[in-house]
Amino acid sequence: MPWFIKSKTSEEKRKPVKDDIWVKCGSCNAHVFKEDWFNSLSVCPKCGFHGRLTAYERIGQILDIDTFKEMFGRISPSDPLSFVWTRGSYKDIVKQTQDKTGLNESVVCGIGKIHDIPVSIAVMDFRFFGGSLGSATGEKILLAANYAYEHKIPYIIFSASGGARMQEGTLSLMQMAKTCAGIARLREKKIPYVSVLTDPTTGGVIASYAMVGDVNIAEPGALIGFAGRRVIEQTIRQKLPDNFQTSEYFLEHGFIDLIVERKKLKDTLKNVLQYYNR
Amino acid sequence: MNDYFDFEKSIAEMEKMIEKLKSISPDQNHYNDEIAELEKKCALQKQELYGNLTAWQTVQIARHPKRPVLLDYISLVFSDFVELHGDRSFGDDQALIGGFATIGKRRVMLIGHNKGKNVDENIKRNFGQAKPEGYRKALRLMRLAEKYNLPVLCFIDTQGAYPGIEGEERGQPEAIATNLTEMARLEVPIIALITGEGGSGGALAIGVGDSVLMMSHSVYSVISPEGCASILWRDASFSPQAAEALKPTAQSLLALKVIDEIIPEPLGGAHRNYEQTSQEIKRVLLKHLKRLSAFSTSKLLKLRFEKYSAMGLFSD
Ligand SMILES: [Zn+2]
Numbered sequence: 390m391p392w393f394i395k396s397k398t399s400e401e402k403r404k405p406v407k408d409d410i411w412v413k414c415g416s417c418n419a420h421v422f423k424e425d426w427f428n429s430l431s432v433c434p435k436c437g438f439h440g441r442l443t444a445y446e447r448i449g450q451i452l453d454i455d456t457f458k459e460m461f462g463r464i465s466p467s468d469p470l471s472f473v474w475t476r477g478s479y480k481d482i483v484k485q486t487q488d489k490t491g492l493n494e495s496v497v498c499g500i501g502k503i504h505d506i507p508v509s510i511a512v513m514d515f516r517f518f519g520g521s522l523g524s525a526t527g528e529k530i531l532l533a534a535n536y537a538y539e540h541k542i543p544y545i546i547f548s549a550s551g552g553a554r555m556q557e558g559t560l561s562l563m564q565m566a567k568t569c570a571g572i573a574r575l576r577e578k579k580i581p582y583v584s585v586l587t588d589p590t591t592g593g594v595i596a597s598y599a600m601v602g603d604v605n606i607a608e609p610g611a612l613i614g615f616a617g618r619r620v621i622e623q624t625i626r627q628k629l630p631d632n633f634q635t636s637e638y639f640l641e642h643g644f645i646d647l648i649v650e651r652k653k654l655k656d657t658l659k660n661v662l663q664y665y666n667r
Numbered sequence: 668m669n670d671y672f673d674f675e676k677s678i679a680e681m682e683k684m685i686e687k688l689k690s691i692s693p694d695q696n697h698y699n700d701e702i703a704e705l706e707k708k709c710a711l712q713k714q715e716l717y718g719n720l721t722a723w724q725t726v727q728i729a730r731h732p733k734r735p736v737l738l739d740y741i742s743l744v745f746s747d748f749v750e751l752h753g754d755r756s757f758g759d760d761q762a763l764i765g766g767f768a769t770i771g772k773r774r775v776m777l778i779g780h781n782k783g784k785n786v787d788e789n790i791k792r793n794f795g796q797a798k799p800e801g802y803r804k805a806l807r808l809m810r811l812a813e814k815y816n817l818p819v820l821c822f823i824d825t826q827g828a829y830p831g832i833e834g835e836e837r838g839q840p841e842a843i844a845t846n847l848t849e850m851a852r853l854e855v856p857i858i859a860l861i862t863g864e865g866g867s868g869g870a871l872a873i874g875v876g877d878s879v880l881m882m883s884h885s886v887y888s889v890i891s892p893e894g895c896a897s898i899l900w901r902d903a904s905f906s907p908q909a910a911e912a913l914k915p916t917a918q919s920l921l922a923l924k925v926i927d928e929i930i931p932e933p934l935g936g937a938h939r940n941y942e943q944t945s946q947e948i949k950r951v952l953l954k955h956l957k958r959l960s961a962f963s964t965s966k967l968l969k970l971r972f973e974k975y976s977a978m979g980l981f982s983d
Binding site: 463464465466467469470472473474475476523524525527528531553554555557558559560561562563564565566567569570571572573574576577592593595596597598599600601614615616617620621624625629633634638642643644 | 980
């Protein structure tokens with residue numbers, strides 16, 4: 390079985406377990422020294438499994454040193470529906486998540502350089518409500534697109550998301566239209582937009598800005614798909630193959646251009662952007 | 668005879684009693700007073716009930732098996748419909764149909780989901796759950812509308828995009844994402860009307876309108892109450908609670924500025940009076956067509972961009 394076809398698919402099993410000294414790989418269960426794990430960009434040295442990154446880890450790996458300038462960082466969720474469920478109120482859980490992650494929302498935006506090419510960049514962070522797309526996320530992704538539009542620089546989005554955020558109801562759904570409106574406008578000024586899909590990119594995010602890049606790039610073995618696995622299995626009443634809804638499946642079916650290993654991602658982005666001939 | 672929900676039981680009983688009294692004395696002498704009294708009481712109770720529906724009750728009415736579907740509206744609201752088939756790439760999705768249509772004196776492109784009303788129709792129409800080829804057909808027709816300078820009217824009524832292997836294989840997310848992106852810049856007016864269920868991305872994929880309208884007993888939501896309950900409550904039996912929490916009703920969404928106008932339904936729901944429902948739809952659509960036709964293309968696109976830029980509530 391190729392290394393990228395994981396035998397475990399549940400969300401919990403995919404997460405690398407970290408403690409003080411070592412990291413347990415989310416795929417092959419190998420114990421890797423923490424230092425080695427980070428030196429290999431959170432990719433398992435034993436099996437090549439690509440672990441999830443925080444938004445700032447990703448920015449550190451992709452942008453030239455000291456070029457990142459964060460923007461729109463104050464924008465954060467409100468609680469437009471006064472949403473309450475078994476875990477408590479959305480408002481309280483947002484606060485707890487902000488304290489725990491140090492993030493205001495599920496996306497970090499700003500400008501920086503990739504091998505000296507200036508870009509506007511938006512990086513999602515799965516730790517914040519499963520990277521879900523809420524009103525503040527949509528606003529930031531739109532503003533970063535608008536910045537690219539106004540300054541005529543390429544726009545890059547790194548997606549990592551379970552989809553639209555249920556706790557903001559239909560307003561979350563509208564963020565799919567809002568972000569795509571920003572992407573659509575880039576075409577008028579012929580501004581490049583590259584979408585990078587990382588583990589996981591599903592639901593309302595794969596069905597909006599993540600899928601409409603000029604070039605769509607995915608990391609190996611990422612969970613990529615629209616409907617939840619369980620929903621599909623209930624609809625068709627049969628088990629799905631393990632490689633269903635992976636980067637490789639999407640490449641095979643013609644919906645992404647490239648699968649790129651993390652260590653080659655920055656160079657690949659540069660290679661793509663250098664063909665922008667305007 | 669109408670189908671009644673549990674919460675309509677007392678109304679159902681009263682209506683049955685009225686029918687019975689009327690049938691006892693068809694010449695209408697004997698029980699006239701009683702009938703009049705009952706009818707008055709029944710009307711009052713209906714007003715009380717349908718004016719204060721819970722979100723979950725609204726969901727049920729929006730899904731009523733006898734609720735009018737697009738094919739009903741095609742004959743009651745429009746004339747000269749020319750159905751156009753196929754996405755020119757894979758096939759023709761019967762869950763999402765469209766074609767040239769005339770409303771009043773205005774010519775438009777009409778696109779919409781079409782649920783079935785019985786088992787056979789629902790198999791043919793896949794319960795109004797479109798596959799990628801359906802959304803691609805919709806986009807093809809929108810492009811054609813742009814070429815012919817026709818406004819686009821989208822009638823939305825779906826639980827959601829079809830969640831199956833074929834959907835994933837043929838790029839359901841790409842089809843939806845492309846529609847959202849293309850509709851953002853389509854150079855003709857777009858009016859979206861949620862007639863029944865506005866289910867998530869499968870609804871929005873034909874829902875990016877300059878005017879977005881909802882029938883008074885329709886719902887529009889990021890996820891079904893059942894889906895939300897089974898994820899957040901870990902138990903689908905909490906669907907009524909999830910429905911309240913998601914605020915998917917027309918009234919809530921007007922307040923949140925997701926939609927522009929509510930089209931009132933006859934008392935008890937659209938299924939009680941197709942004719943009246945259709946007249947209201949026609950009146951409101953013509954009003955919005957007139958309003959949007961006044962804008963130049965650049966003004967229209969500017970307003971559309973501003974409208975979607977303003978969607979959402981957050982703190983800054
Ligand atoms: Zn490993």
